Amino acid sequence: MxxxxxxxxxxxxxxxxxxxxxxxxxxxxxxxxxxxxxxxxxxxxxxxxxxxxxxxxxxxxxxxxxxxxxxxxxxxxxxxxxxxxxxxxxxxxxxxxxxxxxxxxxxxxxxxxxxxxxxxxxxxxxxxxxxxxxxxxxxxxxxxxxxxxxxxxxxxDLGRFELKVLYARAMTRLWEKIERLRELSPLGIADFGTRRRHSFLWQDWCVQAMIEGLGPKFTGTSNCLIAKERDLEAIGTNAHELPMVYSALAETDAELAQSPYKVLEDWQEEHEGNLRIILPDTYGTKGFLENAPYWLAGWTGIRIDSGDPAAGAEVAIDWWKARGEDPTKKLVIFSDGLDVDKIVELHSQFAGRVKVSFGWGTLLTNDFRGLVPNDALAPFxxxxxxxxxxxxxxxxLSDNPEKAMGPAAEIERYKRVFGVGEQKRIKVVV
Amino acid sequence: MxxxxxxxxxxxxxxxxxxxxxxxxxxxxxxxxxxxxxxxxxxxxxxxxxxxxxxxxxxxxxxxxxxxxxxxxxxxxxxxxxxxxxxxxxxxxxxxxxxxxxxxxxxxxxxxxxxxxxxxxxxxxxxxxxxxxxxxxxxxxxxxxxxxxxxxxxxxDLGRFELKVLYARAMTRLWEKIERLRELSPLGIADFGTRRRHSFLWQDWCVQAMIEGLGPKFTGTSNCLIAKERDLEAIGTNAHELPMVYSALAETDAELAQSPYKVLEDWQEEHEGNLRIILPDTYGTKGFLENAPYWLAGWTGIRIDSGDPAAGAEVAIDWWKARGEDPTKKLVIFSDGLDVDKIVELHSQFAGRVKVSFGWGTLLTNDFRGLVPNDALAPFxxxxxxxxxxxxxxxxLSDNPEKAMGPAAEIERYKRVFGVGEQKRIKVVV
CATH class of the missing domain: 3.20.140.10 (nicotinate phosphoribosyltransferase)
Incomplete structure (x- = not known):
C-alpha cells in the first residue's frame, strides 16, 4: 500500500x-x-x-x-x-x-x-x-x-530495470569482496568511503552489508551520521590537513621542519590510545620518522596513506625496532587505494608482525567500474x-610524487627542508 | 516513513x-x-x-x-x-x-x-x-x-543481506540473458514459467524485466494474473492433458489411435488463428504427423515440447512441405527446457525458415543454480x-522416454497403437 x-x-x-x-x-x-x-x-x-x-x-x-x-x-x-x-x-x-x-x-x-x-x-x-x-x-x-x-x-539515462540490475551487479560485486574478506583472521576493517562515495544511500547499503557479512571484523565507519543511525563506532583520527596548514604558517625553515611534530604534540595533549595514530607521509615518511622526537615511537600506531604500502609498513616496523618498541603491539592502518586483492596481500604479509587494520574507501563505496557504457561511473x-x-x-609531498600539491618552488623548498630524495611514482587510481 | x-x-x-x-x-x-x-x-x-x-x-x-x-x-x-x-x-x-x-x-x-x-x-x-x-x-x-x-x-537460513545479494545475483543473471536475447531479430518470446517459478514475486519481477529489456519482442506471459496486472497478452493454447484423458477414455485400440485427433477436432470447433497450435508429441511426433487428418496441416503452427527440438522442428517442416504448406508461414513454438544458449541456437537455425517463437519456462523464472550452498535452489x-x-x-510417451508416464503394460500398448519405435533418451533437467 x-x-x-x-x-x-x-x-x-x-x-x-x-x-x-x-x-x-x-x-x-x-x-x-x-x-x-x-x-x-x-x-x-x-x-x-x-x-x-x-x-x-x-x-x-x-x-x-x-x-x-x-x-x-x-x-x-x-x-x-x-x-x-x-x-x-x-x-x-x-x-x-x-x-x-x-x-x-x-x-x-x-x-x-x-x-x-x-x-x-x-x-x-x-x-x-x-x-x-x-x-x-x-x-x-x-x-x-x-x-x-x-x-x-x-x-x-537508465531505465528502471537497468537501474535495478546496475545496483544488483554492484551489490553482488561488493558481497563477493566481503566473502573474501571474511576468510581473513584476525581482521579489523572500517569504512573510510564517505568522500568518494557513489551516493549516500549506497554508502549506507555498503555499511549494512559489511555489518552482516563481517560481524565484529567490521570495526566501524568514518561517517558520523551512518555510525549514529546504525549504532556503529565512528572511526578516524587525523589527516594531512593539520601538518599542511601548520607548515604553511611556519615562518622559518627551522620552524617548518618542526611543524609536523608540533601537530602531533598538540594532538597528544588531547588524545590517547587508539587516537594516537601517526600519519607520517605528508612530507615523506622516511625523513619524518628518522627525525621524529623520541616520544612519538610510544604512539599506538601508524597510518600508511601513500606510496608502496608494504614498503611503508616495513619502514615503520624497522623504526619501531630501532627505537626499542615491539612492532607486534603496534597498529598499522592501511588506507590508500585499497581493494580486496591488496587487502588480502597486505594481511598475509603483516598479520602477526603488527596489528593490521584497514580503512577501506573508494573501492568499498564506489566500485561501479565497468558497469555502464564508457565506464562512466568509474571512481575518479x-x-x-x-x-x-x-x-x-x-x-x-606524500610518498608518491603523483600526489604532491603546491607551488613548484615551495615543493622544492619543502623537499629540501624535509630531506626528501628520489620518490617512486605510483599511478593514482582513486 | x-x-x-x-x-x-x-x-x-x-x-x-x-x-x-x-x-x-x-x-x-x-x-x-x-x-x-x-x-x-x-x-x-x-x-x-x-x-x-x-x-x-x-x-x-x-x-x-x-x-x-x-x-x-x-x-x-x-x-x-x-x-x-x-x-x-x-x-x-x-x-x-x-x-x-x-x-x-x-x-x-x-x-x-x-x-x-x-x-x-x-x-x-x-x-x-x-x-x-x-x-x-x-x-x-x-x-x-x-x-x-x-x-x-x-x-x-539466510541473513537479510545474503538474501539481498542472492536476488541481486539472480537479477543480474536474468538481465544478462535478456541482453543476449535482445540481439535476436525477429524474436517472439513469452513467459511460460508459472508452474516452476521460484516464487510469485520473482516471476512478476522476471516479467517486468522482460518488458523493459525486450520491448515488443516479449510477447506476453502464460500467467493470467500477471497478464492482467501488467497489461500484457495472456499466452497459451493447449497441453498434453487433453489427449491423455481423451485417450484413457478410448474403449478400443482403434478409438485410441484417433483420440489425439479428436482432441484437435474439438479444439478446431472453438478456436482459430494463433490458438490452432498442434502439440504433436504426446504419443510420438513422427507417427502423429504421418497419420494426421489432412485439415491439420492447415493449422497455424506447432509446439515442440520434448525430444531434440531442432529434430522436432525439421520433422514439422518436412511434414508441412509434404502436405503442400509453406513452412515460412507457420509458427514453431519451442517450449521444452529452454535457456538462452538453446534459444540463440534454435533461432539461428530456424529464423526465416519458419516463424520462430519461444515459451520460456523454468530457466526464466527459476534460475538460482549455483547461488546457494549445495545448489539447494536448483530447479527440479x-x-x-x-x-x-x-x-x-x-x-x-512424448519424444523422450525419460518423460514417459503410465503403467508399463499400457505404455507398451500405446507404443504399439501409435507405432512408436526406438526413442532417444534425453536427460530431463527441468
Missing amino acids: VDIATRVYNHKWKIDPIVRSLIDTDFYKLLMCQSVFRNRPKTQVTFSLINRTDKVPLAKLIDEGELREQLDHIRSLSLSRGESTWLRGNTFYGKRQMFRPDFMEWFEKLRLPPYYLERRGDQYELTFEGDWPEVMLWEIPALAVLMELRSRAVLN SLVCKAVSANGSPTVK | VDIATRVYNHKWKIDPIVRSLIDTDFYKLLMCQSVFRNRPKTQVTFSLINRTDKVPLAKLIDEGELREQLDHIRSLSLSRGESTWLRGNTFYGKRQMFRPDFMEWFEKLRLPPYYLERRGDQYELTFEGDWPEVMLWEIPALAVLMELRSRAVLN SLVCKAVSANGSPTVK
Whole structure:
C-alpha cells in the first residue's frame, strides 16, 4: 500500500538533497575541527576542490544550478538536537565527552560559510575561505555532492530495470569482496568511503552489508551520521590537513621542519590510545620518522596513506625496532587505494608482525567500474584541500610524487627542508 | 516513513499466501477448462503431483502443516469481480468473449475441490479427484505452492543481506540473458514459467524485466494474473492433458489411435488463428504427423515440447512441405527446457525458415543454480498430471522416454497403437 502522505511530502521537495546533516561527514574532520578550534581558531584558510581526473568533465555532466542548489542546501543545515546529543553523550574510542562543551556550543550554532563557484572549461572551481574551523567542514559534503551529482548525471539515462540490475551487479560485486574478506583472521576493517562515495544511500547499503557479512571484523565507519543511525563506532583520527596548514604558517625553515611534530604534540595533549595514530607521509615518511622526537615511537600506531604500502609498513616496523618498541603491539592502518586483492596481500604479509587494520574507501563505496557504457561511473580522484593558510600556500609531498600539491618552488623548498630524495611514482587510481 | 496500518495489517495474516488468486494460473488451463467444460464435463479424473527429482526431499524440507495451510488457502479463493470482468471483457488472441457466459457463470461460483495429502518417505503424495473441469485447475497452484515452499525452506537460513545479494545475483543473471536475447531479430518470446517459478514475486519481477529489456519482442506471459496486472497478452493454447484423458477414455485400440485427433477436432470447433497450435508429441511426433487428418496441416503452427527440438522442428517442416504448406508461414513454438544458449541456437537455425517463437519456462523464472550452498535452489522436475480418467490410467510417451508416464503394460500398448519405435533418451533437467 502506498503511503500517500509520504508521496505527497516527497513532491514538496524542490531538490533531493544529497547531504542532509552536518554530521554526514568523516569523524576525523570533527576531531581535527575541535583541535583547530582550540589551538588555531583564527587561522584564515582557503580550501579548494581539485579534480585530479581531467577526463571526467564535471562541468559538462553537472548543471551549475543543481550544484548551487545542493551547496545552498548544505548551508541551510545545522546540528539537530539528536545529533548534538549523540556527539555529547557518546563514547568514542572508549572515551566519554570526547567533544568538549565549548566546542559543542560553537558547533550547535554553526552554519557553513559561503562558497565560491565558477566554471572553468569543463571543470568547476569551487573554493571556500574563512576561519579554519568553519571552512574545513566543507571538505566532505562538497566532495559528496560532486560525486553524487556525477552519479545522478550518468544514471539519468537508465531505465528502471537497468537501474535495478546496475545496483544488483554492484551489490553482488561488493558481497563477493566481503566473502573474501571474511576468510581473513584476525581482521579489523572500517569504512573510510564517505568522500568518494557513489551516493549516500549506497554508502549506507555498503555499511549494512559489511555489518552482516563481517560481524565484529567490521570495526566501524568514518561517517558520523551512518555510525549514529546504525549504532556503529565512528572511526578516524587525523589527516594531512593539520601538518599542511601548520607548515604553511611556519615562518622559518627551522620552524617548518618542526611543524609536523608540533601537530602531533598538540594532538597528544588531547588524545590517547587508539587516537594516537601517526600519519607520517605528508612530507615523506622516511625523513619524518628518522627525525621524529623520541616520544612519538610510544604512539599506538601508524597510518600508511601513500606510496608502496608494504614498503611503508616495513619502514615503520624497522623504526619501531630501532627505537626499542615491539612492532607486534603496534597498529598499522592501511588506507590508500585499497581493494580486496591488496587487502588480502597486505594481511598475509603483516598479520602477526603488527596489528593490521584497514580503512577501506573508494573501492568499498564506489566500485561501479565497468558497469555502464564508457565506464562512466568509474571512481575518479576528486579532492578538497587546504591550499593556503594566512596567505601562504600549503604544500603536500606524500610518498608518491603523483600526489604532491603546491607551488613548484615551495615543493622544492619543502623537499629540501624535509630531506626528501628520489620518490617512486605510483599511478593514482582513486 | 513506515505505513503503520500496512504493517499491522500484515501482522494479521496467519500465513503469507503463495497463491492469492484463481487466475494465478496458466492461460491454457482456462482455455482447456472451457473446452472440457463444454465437451467432457462429467469425466472423473485423478491428478497427481509427481516429483521426478528424487534427490529433492520435499517432505523433509516442507512442513506438512504449512503445506496444508497453503492448500487450504487456495480452496478459500474464488474469482473476484475484477478478475471475472477481465476474463469476460478482454480480447485474447484478437478475439472478444473468448470465455463464454455459461463457462464464466460456472467459474465465478467455483471453489477448488478437496485435496488428498500424505507423506511417503521423503516425498508428499498429493492427489486431486473429481470432475475434470474442477480438478484440472489444481495443477498450477499446487505446483506453485510446492515450488515456493521449497524456496522458502532453503532461504529460511539466510541473513537479510545474503538474501539481498542472492536476488541481486539472480537479477543480474536474468538481465544478462535478456541482453543476449535482445540481439535476436525477429524474436517472439513469452513467459511460460508459472508452474516452476521460484516464487510469485520473482516471476512478476522476471516479467517486468522482460518488458523493459525486450520491448515488443516479449510477447506476453502464460500467467493470467500477471497478464492482467501488467497489461500484457495472456499466452497459451493447449497441453498434453487433453489427449491423455481423451485417450484413457478410448474403449478400443482403434478409438485410441484417433483420440489425439479428436482432441484437435474439438479444439478446431472453438478456436482459430494463433490458438490452432498442434502439440504433436504426446504419443510420438513422427507417427502423429504421418497419420494426421489432412485439415491439420492447415493449422497455424506447432509446439515442440520434448525430444531434440531442432529434430522436432525439421520433422514439422518436412511434414508441412509434404502436405503442400509453406513452412515460412507457420509458427514453431519451442517450449521444452529452454535457456538462452538453446534459444540463440534454435533461432539461428530456424529464423526465416519458419516463424520462430519461444515459451520460456523454468530457466526464466527459476534460475538460482549455483547461488546457494549445495545448489539447494536448483530447479527440479515437479509435475502435476492426470493419472486416470473414469478409472482408466492415462499414458504419456512424448519424444523422450525419460518423460514417459503410465503403467508399463499400457505404455507398451500405446507404443504399439501409435507405432512408436526406438526413442532417444534425453536427460530431463527441468
